[in-house]
Amino acid sequence: MADIKALLAESAARHSHLCPRQVLGVRAGLLGLAIFGYQAPLDNKQIIAIAETDGCFVDGLEVATRLTVGHRTLRIEDYGKIAVTFVHATNGDAYRVSPRPDVRQTAWEYASEESEQYAAQLHAYRVMPDSALLYICRVELVTPVEKIISTPGIRTICDSCGEEIINERSVSRNGLNLCRSCSGESYYHIRPDEQSEYFSLLTNSANTHTDAPPDNSLP
């Protein structure tokens, strides 16, 4: 049985405070691993979590599961929702875990000594049974799990911008191999007045990289 208190302390330390969403993240994380019969830390990449928000919830999720963006075992699809789907990396089985819609009200039943909603949630979300707190729904991924994981080591060059694309994230359009930006899915536009690089914005010369060694390194 996981030590929820220790996990919450770890989440709070990285987050600078403890809030109900971190508790939900810890509880959802523990439940997600349990669905597949695992406990953290996982010894390889059997499980991938896809969180539907960033922020506090994800801090709790990470400490409970040890799934991370850096290990490519945690992904964010930002729908602005407190929910996470756990996917088995080998067979693609997927379960979406979310708080029950009435959870804020139910929390009062588990925190009778609290008078404020925030404190009631903070307490109740730790102690409520999984079945009162969370909802599990079996789902099927639109993008197959092997495509999400992709083939490590594959690199291609975008035919439009010339930048390197890793993890098979290129897109085929009209016979061209394009990065997502050049294919029209970009999250940014280059400003029309763009003229040059912006190293002149760095006023602190210590931040400015030059190929020459600093003077004090000369003999």
Ligand SMILES: [Zn+2]
């Ligand atoms: Zn928070």
Ligand SMILES: [Zn+2]
């Ligand atoms: Zn490109």
